[in-house]
Amino acid sequence: MGLVHGEQMVLNIGPQHPATHGVLRLQVRTDGEVVSQITPYMGYLHRCFEKHCENVTYEQVIPFTDRCDYLSSMSMNFGYVVAMEKLMDIKVNDRVEHIRVIMAELQRIASHLLCTGVYGLDLGAFTPFLWALRDRERILDLFEFTCGARLLYNYMWVGGLSHDIPTGFVESTLEFLDYFEPKVDELENILAHNKILVERSADIGVMPKDVAISYGVTGPNLRASGVNWDLRKNDPYSIYDRFEFDVPVGVGGKGTVGDCWDRFYVRIIEIRESVKIIRQAIASMPKEGDVHQSLPKKIRPPKGSIYARTETPRGDLGYYIESDGSPIPYRLKMRSPAFTALSVLDEIASGWLLSDVLAILGSLDIVLGEIDR
Amino acid sequence: MIKFFSDIYTASVTIMGGMLITLKHLFNAKNGIATLQYPEERWPRPERNIGFDLGSYNVIRSRLHVDMDDCIGCLKCERACPVDCIKIETAKAPERGEDIKDVKHVGVTTNGTRKAMVVTRFDIDMTECCYCNLCTYPCPEECIFMTGGPNSKKHPIDYEFSESNRSDLIYRFAKPGTKEGMDKLLEDGESVGA
Ligand code: SF4
Ligand code: SF4
Numbered sequence: 284m285g286l287v288h289g290e291q292m293v294l295n296i297g298p299q300h301p302a303t304h305g306v307l308r309l310q311v312r313t314d315g316e317v318v319s320q321i322t323p324y325m326g327y328l329h330r331c332f333e334k335h336c337e338n339v340t341y342e343q344v345i346p347f348t349d350r351c352d353y354l355s356s357m358s359m360n361f362g363y364v365v366a367m368e369k370l371m372d373i374k375v376n377d378r379v380e381h382i383r384v385i386m387a388e389l390q391r392i393a394s395h396l397l398c399t400g401v402y403g404l405d406l407g408a409f410t411p412f413l414w415a416l417r418d419r420e421r422i423l424d425l426f427e428f429t430c431g432a433r434l435l436y437n438y439m440w441v442g443g444l445s446h447d448i449p450t451g452f453v454e455s456t457l458e459f460l461d462y463f464e465p466k467v468d469e470l471e472n473i474l475a476h477n478k479i480l481v482e483r484s485a486d487i488g489v490m491p492k493d494v495a496i497s498y499g500v501t502g503p504n505l506r507a508s509g510v511n512w513d514l515r516k517n518d519p520y521s522i523y524d525r526f527e528f529d530v531p532v533g534v535g536g537k538g539t540v541g542d543c544w545d546r547f548y549v550r551i552i553e554i555r556e557s558v559k560i561i562r563q564a565i566a567s568m569p570k571e572g573d574v575h576q577s578l579p580k581k582i583r584p585p586k587g588s589i590y591a592r593t594e595t596p597r598g599d600l601g602y603y604i605e606s607d608g609s610p611i612p613y614r615l616k617m618r619s620p621a622f623t624a625l626s627v628l629d630e631i632a633s634g635w636l637l638s639d640v641l642a643i644l645g646s647l648d649i650v651l652g653e654i655d656r
Numbered sequence: 657m658i659k660f661f662s663d664i665y666t667a668s669v670t671i672m673g674g675m676l677i678t679l680k681h682l683f684n685a686k687n688g689i690a691t692l693q694y695p696e697e698r699w700p701r702p703e704r705n706i707g708f709d710l711g712s713y714n715v716i717r718s719r720l721h722v723d724m725d726d727c728i729g730c731l732k733c734e735r736a737c738p739v740d741c742i743k744i745e746t747a748k749a750p751e752r753g754e755d756i757k758d759v760k761h762v763g764v765t766t767n768g769t770r771k772a773m774v775v776t777r778f779d780i781d782m783t784e785c786c787y788c789n790l791c792t793y794p795c796p797e798e799c800i801f802m803t804g805g806p807n808s809k810k811h812p813i814d815y816e817f818s819e820s821n822r823s824d825l826i827y828r829f830a831k832p833g834t835k836e837g838m839d840k841l842l843e844d845g846e847s848v849g850a
Binding site for chain 1: 663670673716736738802
C-alpha cells in the first residue's frame, strides 16, 4: 500500500459514536480508504478526579476510584487499598485477602465478558453480546448481594472491607461458576472461531512485542503480543502467589501473534483462569475472621510517598500517593493502563483500512473513564 | 481457487455452528429468557441475610432517609460525604429556665442520647449523591440510612424516586427552624425526655 494514492481526507469519528466505547474523538487522516494517521482526542470525560482527591480524605478517595474505570470498580478499589496499606504498613487478615481476590476475579470476568461481547457487537454479531451481558448480570447480582451496589461498590476499604460477605454468598458464587463454565465454551464457539470474526480480526492491527513494550502497553494487550507478563505472577500482590493459574499469551492462533484475534482470544482464556482462581480462593478461604480487624481509626499515613501497582482487567494500574502526614493526600496519581493502550492506536492502526480501525480499537478494550479520569 | 472454495466451506461450517448454538437456545428457552416485563414484573431483590448483627450493616444502595427524631446534629455524616451533598445547620438547644438544671436538650433519641442541638437544616441533595454509603457508617444514632434492605423495618425500599422537577430531589428533612418549630421541639422534648 502506498503506491496508489487516493483522495486525502480528514474524518472525525466520535465523540458520540457507539464503537468508541465512551466519549472519544478520533481524527483520522485517510488516503483513499487507507488510514494514514490517527489522532485520538480525549478529555470529554475528564472529571478532575486526581485533583478532587487532593481535597478529600483518604477514605473518601475510594468512591472516586470506583468511578475511574467504571467497568472494573473492584479492581480499582483493590489497587488503591493495596497502595495505602503498603504506605501505612497495615497487614490485613487472610479472610479479607481471600474475599478481595474473589471479588477482583469476579470483576475481571465481568469486565472481559463485556469486552468480548462488545467486540462481537463492533464487528456485527449481536447475539453473543446479549449472552455476555446476561452472564455479566449474574456477577453484578452477586456484587449487589454483597455490598448493595451493582457497579460502583466502595467495598474495599483501607485495612479491610466495608462489611463481610453475606451468608450464602459462597454457595451462590459456586452455583454461578457451575452455570458459567459451559457458557464460556459456548461464547467461544459462537464467536471466536466464527469465520466472519476471524476474517475481520486475524492478521489485522498486529502489535509486535517491541512496539507493545516501548509504548508501555500492559495487561491482556501485552500478553496477546506474546509477552508473558502478569503482575499477579511476576510481582504478586495480596495473596496471588498462593494460587495456581496460567498466564495466557497470544500464539497467533488464527494468524500473526499480536493481532486483534489474539487480543480477543486471550481474554476468553483469562476468563477461564479467573474461574480457576475463584474456585481455589473459595476452597482455601478461612471461615472465621473479622473484616474490620485492621481498620485504622483514622487514616493518617506517615509522611512519604508510595507507588504500588496491581493487575486490573485492562493492565497494570499504578497508584502514586504522596502523603504529607495529614488526613488528605497531597497528590494522588493513577497510572492508567487504558491510556497507554489508546496511545499505541496510531502506531498499529495506520496503514489499515478505515473499517479496521474500529476493529482494532475494540480489541484494545479501552475505558474512557479511566483514560480521562 | 482452492482457497476460495475452502474459505466458503469454513465460513458456512462455522456460521452453521453458530446457528446451531442459537437454535438450541430457541428450544431451550427455560434458561434463555432474560427479558423482564419491568413495571409488571420485577427482579427479585436479593435477600441480604448477613447472618449476624444485621442492624449495623447498611448493605443497600437506595434513597437516603434520615430519622430526624433521632438525629443529634453531630455532623459526622456531613463530614464523611465526599461530594458535600449533605448540608446541616444546628443551633444550641435553648436554656429552659434556672430551676430545672440539666434539661438543655430537646429530647432523647431511641439510643438514649440527649439531643443537645436543634437541627435547623438538614438537606440532602440526591442529585449530587453518589450512593457511596459513606455517610451511613459513622452515624452514632444510626438514623441516616438507605431505605430498604436491612432497614426495611425502619423505612420500606423506595428506589423509584424520580421527580419532574430537579429541586424536588433536594430532600429537606429538618423541620423549619422558625420560632414555632423550636417551641414545638421543646414541647416534644419535654414529653419524651427529662
Ligand atoms: S451516600 Fe455518599 S454521596 Fe450520598 S450523601 Fe451519603 S456520603 Fe454523600
Ligand atoms: S451522623 Fe447521624 S446523628 Fe450525626 S448529624 Fe448525621 S444523621 Fe444526625
